Amino acid sequence: MTPVQATLDRITRIPGVRGALIASTSDGLVVAEQLMDGIDGRAAAALTGSLVSRLARTAEGAGVRPPVFLHLRGEDGSILAAPGIQELVLVAVVGPDANLGLARLEMLDAAGQLG
Amino acid sequence: MSDDIRGLTQRLAEEPSSLAFLELGEALRRRGQLEAAGKVVRGGLNRYPGLADAHDLMGRILGDQGDLAGAFDAWADALRLDPMRTGALKGIAFLYFRAGDVEAALEHLQRAAEADPDDPSIPLAIERVRRDARHAGRDGLATAAEPSMPEPSMPEPLVPEPLLAAPEPAPTDSPFAGVGDEERGLLLVDANGQRLGGRLNAPDGHDAGDRVAAHLAGLTREAARATRLLGLGSWHSIAIESPDGHLFLSAPTAETLLLALREPTLPMARLGLLAERAGRAARGWLERVR
Numbered sequence: 520m521t522p523v524q525a526t527l528d529r530i531t532r533i534p535g536v537r538g539a540l541i542a543s544t545s546d547g548l549v550v551a552e553q554l555m556d557g558i559d560g561r562a563a564a565a566l567t568g569s570l571v572s573r574l575a576r577t578a579e580g581a582g583v584r585p586p587v588f589l590h591l592r593g594e595d596g597s598i599l600a601a602p603g604i605q606e607l608v609l610v611a612v613v614g615p616d617a618n619l620g621l622a623r624l625e626m627l628d629a630a631g632q633l634g
Numbered sequence: 635m636s637d638d639i640r641g642l643t644q645r646l647a648e649e650p651s652s653l654a655f656l657e658l659g660e661a662l663r664r665r666g667q668l669e670a671a672g673k674v675v676r677g678g679l680n681r682y683p684g685l686a687d688a689h690d691l692m693g694r695i696l697g698d699q700g701d702l703a704g705a706f707d708a709w710a711d712a713l714r715l716d717p718m719r720t721g722a723l724k725g726i727a728f729l730y731f732r733a734g735d736v737e738a739a740l741e742h743l744q745r746a747a748e749a750d751p752d753d754p755s756i757p758l759a760i761e762r763v764r765r766d767a768r769h770a771g772r773d774g775l776a777t778a779a780e781p782s783m784p785e786p787s788m789p790e791p792l793v794p795e796p797l798l799a800a801p802e803p804a805p806t807d808s809p810f811a812g813v814g815d816e817e818r819g820l821l822l823v824d825a826n827g828q829r830l831g832g833r834l835n836a837p838d839g840h841d842a843g844d845r846v847a848a849h850l851a852g853l854t855r856e857a858a859r860a861t862r863l864l865g866l867g868s869w870h871s872i873a874i875e876s877p878d879g880h881l882f883l884s885a886p887t888a889e890t891l892l893l894a895l896r897e898p899t900l901p902m903a904r905l906g907l908l909a910e911r912a913g914r915a916a917r918g919w920l921e922r923v924r
Contacts, residue, residue: 558864566860573856574874577849581895582836583878590874590902591857594653594682594867598860612864 526629527553530609533625535617537596541633544568545606558612567600567610575602588627590619601626603633638921639665645888646674653678653868656687657887657917663695664921671695686716693725702729718749720907724759736767750907754812807831809919813912819895820912822886827851831919834895837878850891853883871909873902880905886913887920 520528523541530539531553538554542564552560575585591598599611599622609630611622642658655678662671672695679688693708706729712722727742740763747756809831810820821832827848834843857869874881875898882894882905894909 562863563860566856566863570856570860570872573849573853574872577846577853577893578874578876578879578881580845580849581834581842581879581881582838582840583876583881583895586874586876586881588875589872591860591872592870593861593864594870596864596866598864598866612866 522632523551524553526609526632527551529629530611530622530625533611533613533618533622535614536622537612537614538563539609539611540564542568542608542610543606544571544602544608550607554612563598563610563612567598568608571600571602571608587630588623590623599623599626601630603630605633607633609633636661636665638924651681651867653682653685653687654888656691659688659691659695660917661921663691663698666698668695668699672699686712686719686722690719690721690725693722697725697729702732705729718745718907720746720750720753720756723749724756727759727763731763736763739763750911752904752908753911809916810912811915811919813908813915819893821846821893821895822916823847823850823891823893825851825854825889825891830890831916834893846893850883850893854885854888854891871906873906875902882906882909884909884913886916890916890920892916 527539527541530536538552538558538560540552540554540560540563541550542548543550547565547568549560549564554560554563570591571586571589574589578584578586586602589600596612596614597617597619599613599619601609603609609626611626613619613622639658639661642654642661646652646654646658655674659671659675659678662668662674672692675688675692675695679685679692682688689708689712693705693712696708697705706726709722709725712719713726716722723742723746727739727746730742731739740760743756743760743763746753747760750756809822813820819834821834821843822830824830827850829843829847832843833841834846836842857872861867861869870884872883874883878898880896880898880900880902882902884892886892892909892913894905894912896905896908
């Protein structure tokens with residue numbers, strides 16, 4: 520198992536996580552993914568990459584450093600994102616009952632090792 | 635039918651699975667159209683039985699209708715889903731207070747204060763309940779057997795906010811009047827990236843509101859697209875952690891976006907509560923300015 524796959528495996532083992540992927544924020548492409556059936560990895564990468572870039576600009580506009588963690592909450596689950604180095608972002612799609620606290624900690628740790 | 639209710643009704647008809655029923659139910663309740671409000675919220679609850687906001691709103695509607703037992707059950711349902719929901723805690727506290735159970739009222743208010751320490755109305759309510767309980771004791775009333783607060787001073791309509799809130803602030807240009815610390819970083823923007831109100835103080839002290847508002851143009855559509863395409867329903871909020879600050883985004887209405895910024899020492903969940911309260915204030919302000 521490659522280090523990247525090991526990282527995704529670590530995230531997807533967390534209860535409630537439906538899938539994880541690593542995307543490039545510069546072009547929104549998938550670098551690696553481990554997703555449940557029915558989740559469109561390309562859409563997740565493109566949309567999350569775009570959101571992360573926009574929110575980084577927003578944070579910069581507010582005079583704070585770029586985000587280290589994002590949580591987009593929906594009615595039926597959430598998208599979590601932890602930007603790493605080299606314009607990579609670790610993304611997880613989670614259900615409404617997911618252990619968000621654990622997912623956050625694991626993703627922050629894993630994102631530090633991206634790239 | 636007013637424009638806002640007409641617009642919300644149309645939105646709900648076009649997208650029955652949306653959460654517009656919450657806004658529509660609240661708008662109808664505020665106008666005193668309680669039967670219609672109840673019908674709208676019951677419809678929403680059939681679709682979203684796990685939504686604490688909807689149970690909380692149902693509690694307010696039933697309370698306004700004088701169905702205190704129904705209001706109690708609705709708020710109890712809201713608390714089962716979200717034990718720290720201050721609206722429901724305040725509502726149940728009010729019902730206990732009205733029933734003369736000061737101890738239970740205070741217990742619920744204390745929980746509300748723990749859940750939302752920034753809400754200035756809660757300490758005021760605690761003080762008021764204690765004061766009335768002391769008066770009742772001096773008058774020789776058994777608080778458990780008889781309401782300690784004379785009926786003429788009961789709040790009307792029967793909702794927790796009028797009872798527990800601080801005196802109504804004077805009309806103001808701030809969408810966040812009464813929220814507390816509103817000058818420290820609460821911003822309301824429209825869908826086109828223009829500031830509607832509030833300020834956003836950058837760490838160096840300058841107001842970054844207009845710049846940030848511009849970056850937020852179209853974000854609502856982008857967030858909605860992301861959650862919809864990934865099967866996560868409507869979007870609710872975005873929490874953003876930076877080493878220098880926590881930011882929290884939510885949409886008080888379909889056409890507006892609210893951004894709250896605080897220092898990173900404030901837990902994100904607390905910032906979420908603050909944003910929720912600011913969102914309610916902003917909705918009221920938008921209704922007034924419209």
